[in-house]
Amino acid sequence: MKTSSILLFLFSIILLVFYHYNSRLPKPSPAQSFLTFSSSEIDILYDESTLSNINEVRTSHFHLSLVLDFDEQTLSGTNELTMISLTDGLQEVHLDIRNMTINQVMDQDFNSLTFQIEANPFGDESIGDRLRIQLRQKPALFSTFKIIVTYRTSPTATALNWLKPEQTSTKTHPYLFSQCESIHCRTVAPLQDTPSIKSTYSANITVSSSVAVFMSANKTNQYNLSENQTTYEFKCSIPIPSYLLAIISGNVVEKQVGPRTFVITEPNDMPAFSKELEDMEVYLKTVEDYITPYQWGYYKIVILPPSFPYGGMENPLLTFASPTIIAGDKSGVFVVIHEIGHSWTGNWVTCENWENFWLNEGFTVFLERKGGFILNGWDHYAIASIVGNISMVDDMKTYGFNDSFSSLHPQLRQRNPDDAFSTVPYEKGFQFLVYLESLVGQELFRKFLQSYVTRFAQQSLVYEKMAEFLMSFLIENEAFDKIKDKEIDWNQWILQPGLPPVDMAVYFKNEALGKADKLAADFIAGQGEITPNNTEIFYDFDMNLKLMFLQYFVDRIDSIDLKIVSLLEQVYHLNNNTNSEVAFLWLRLNVLVDNQESYGLVESFLSRIGRMKFVRPLYVALNLKHHDFAVEIFKKNEGFYHPIAVRLIKQDLSIK
Ligand SMILES: *[C@@H]1O[C@H](CO)[C@@H](O)[C@H](O)[C@H]1NC(C)=O
Ligand SMILES: *[C@@H]1O[C@H](CO)[C@@H](O)[C@H](O)[C@H]1NC(C)=O
Ligand SMILES: *[C@@H]1O[C@H](CO)[C@@H](O)[C@H](O)[C@H]1NC(C)=O
Ligand SMILES: *[C@@H]1O[C@H](CO)[C@@H](O)[C@H](O)[C@H]1NC(C)=O
Ligand SMILES: *[C@@H]1O[C@H](CO)[C@@H](O)[C@H](O)[C@H]1NC(C)=O
Ligand SMILES: *[C@@H]1O[C@H](CO)[C@@H](O)[C@H](O)[C@H]1NC(C)=O
Ligand SMILES: *[C@@H]1O[C@H](CO)[C@@H](O)[C@H](O)[C@H]1NC(C)=O
Ligand SMILES: *[C@@H]1O[C@H](CO)[C@@H](O)[C@H](O)[C@H]1NC(C)=O
Ligand SMILES: *[C@@H]1O[C@H](CO)[C@@H](O)[C@H](O)[C@H]1NC(C)=O
Ligand SMILES: [Zn+2]
Secondary structure (H helix, E strand, O other), X not given: OOHHHHHHHHHHHHHHHHHHHHHOOOOOOHHHHHHHOOHHHHOOOOOOOOOOOOOOEEEEEEEEEEEEEOOOOEEEEEXXXXXXXXXXXXXXXXXXXXXXXXXXXXXXXXXXXXXEEEOOOOOOHHHOEEEEEEOOOOOOOOOEEEEEEEEEEXXXXXXXXXXXXXXOOOOOOOEEEEOOOOOOHHHOXXXXXXXXXXXXXXXXXXXXXXXXXXXXXXXXXXXXXXXOEEEEEEEEEEEEEHHHOOEEEEOOEEEEOOOOEEEEEOHHHHHHHHHHOOOHHHHHHHHHHHOOOOOOOOEEEEEOOOOOOOOEEOOOOOEEEOHHHOOOOOOOOHHHHHHHHOOOEOOOEEEOOHHHOHHHHHHHHHHHHXXXXXXXXXXXXXXXXXXXXXXXXXXXXXXXXXXXXXXOOOXXXXXXXXXXXXXXXXXXXXXXXXXXXHHXXXXXXXXXXXXXXXXXXXXXXXXXXXXXXXXXXXXXXXXXXXXOHHHOOHHHXXXXXXXXXXXXXXXXXXXXXXXXXXXXXXHHHOOOOOOOOOHHHHHHOOHHHHHHHHHHHHHOHHHOOHHHHHHHHHHHOHHHOOOHHHHHHHHHHHHHOOOHHHHHHHHHHHHHOOOHHHHHHHHHHHHHHOHHHXXXXXXXXXXXXXXXXXXXXXXXXXXX
């Protein structure tokens, strides 16, 4: 950190505390917040999902010094936090922890500090515990001090997935990967586990020399600590929220595939994966040209073992991706454009709490689809948006259209944010931005996005701040008349659950969809006995159009006969499709028509892939038809799935 930026940082802390002390306002309730929002409230941070006293003390840097032990399945060592006191007479520091052993807490002079663990204060074990540390001396207001916590993680830490060699591709070495978003970092290290606070970090990780380590940071050094042990040093000099802390270790190698882009994966998969991802520089350049220059130096992606529960995770310098994005024909790589988009929205400009998660995901889907439009054209863009809408409506159905989880502002007070994880923040957020774009015009909206990521660079914010910024941006650009106050119903769009207040379908009109629908309709009309005469047009459909084709049957499931599904297989060999999105929807259709012949494939899919987007709906469908069979498959594969997935699938199957 340069002196000038330290000064700037202190200055902003002073401002922030000034506001804090002069306002002491109660938290505005979401419904009134936009109207009453004023700058004096801005810098009090709100996060219902942390147990830390974030408005009294904040982390500016932390250093992890850890031994990574595959036999014990633990990380153990110290976290040295550099903190700034924001209150006169600070007596305690509260950190988030969950399922870890705290051995000792010290101050910077290595004096022991007393501490207590307040277990499960929110009454939900999954949110974790509060580590209360009593300081020996009250640090002066705005002064910096350090706390050193010695700890050991648990083998059941939810952020840490320890794989046996058999669960990897090369099957020779164990493998560890983390997944901290949303609130799992508290199982990896004691810290302020909140997206509202950003800090730099560094790490010394010691591990058996037979494996490599990568983190969401630059590697700055590596040396042999002993005959069998290597220490890796990392440094992340751009402040990040805790959920972007990431680590992997295993038999992995790195290969450069473009001027700024790298692929990290197991050696035997590298040839195929690096080929599939050779165009990443093009995607990076496309998004960068649309918005602002890329700030993180390199872009690196890890293709993880298949139990990774998400499509991708945007850790800086270490994007994680599921191997399900590798289809062999680049048809799954849109996930990479999404993760690249997070370099601006999510990692650079971050949601302040998980109730504002759409600021990460809605904006990033917007960038992803812009990239898709620039690279692949209108039909691609429009159909991807319609496919997204279908998932969103499905998720709203599951939660209930009237549930706050079907809104862009889920109420998470003392609830685990993972429970609210769905496509709603992605797709409803995206549609809201398309709506705003339609009001102000494409060029001006692009300029707004550029100003937004510049204005809130390296900060976290709530949507009220974004709304306020949009208004002032339009006034400055003499465009306020385009968006008269009453036209944007923030309350309806953000706070109210259910379908968007404006039906956005008209913004995604396209020619291609009609062809897919017509073909599907012809199959249905043929009742599985007559094959339509133009079946070959299917091969020109891109992934999303294939999905829409299959969705046509899913939407009319009551009139779909097994014979139709068998004919589809006979004509298109969908059982062999290598695109995981298509394969998933195809299997779901088979389960919905209770095609007994498909259950072998369904079971094999569920035991090979742990990505929740696919396995959860498949379990839900299977559960409705054959609960016991669904539970049996789940039990067989429970050890393979990620802990986050296990917890949610159990809810889906209504089992403990
Ligand atoms: C972590 O959780 C596991 C499983 O619930 C439990 O057996 C273990 O005792 C916990 N460890 C700590 C240190 O809390
Ligand atoms: C990391 O380890 C090296 C070697 O032990 C040491 O020189 C360095 O000071 C450590 N870094 C920090 C920040 O403690
Ligand atoms: C570290 O040890 C490995 C063998 O485990 C050896 O190949 C390598 O040369 C050593 N590196 C240094 C810097 O000593
Ligand atoms: C290093 O590993 C070898 C083989 O596993 C073992 O024989 C040796 O004792 C180890 N050395 C140390 C210093 O642990
Ligand atoms: C990583 O290193 C590059 C090159 O020195 C630098 O531009 C970039 O800011 C660093 N990134 C982080 C996250 O520290
Ligand atoms: C939705 O919830 C609101 C407030 O809880 C209630 O007034 C309304 O009747 C509900 N509507 C439906 C359709 O359930
Ligand atoms: C989303 O789905 C709903 C319900 O089917 C529909 O009314 C709406 O027009 C769709 N919107 C888009 C953008 O496709
Ligand atoms: C295909 O069938 C449609 C009727 O479903 C017919 O109108 C069309 O001419 C046929 N095309 C060919 C090439 O046979
Ligand atoms: C589909 O896959 C099976 C099993 O891998 C293979 O035997 C069969 O030939 C494939 N069929 C087609 C049409 O590719
Ligand atoms: Zn995302």
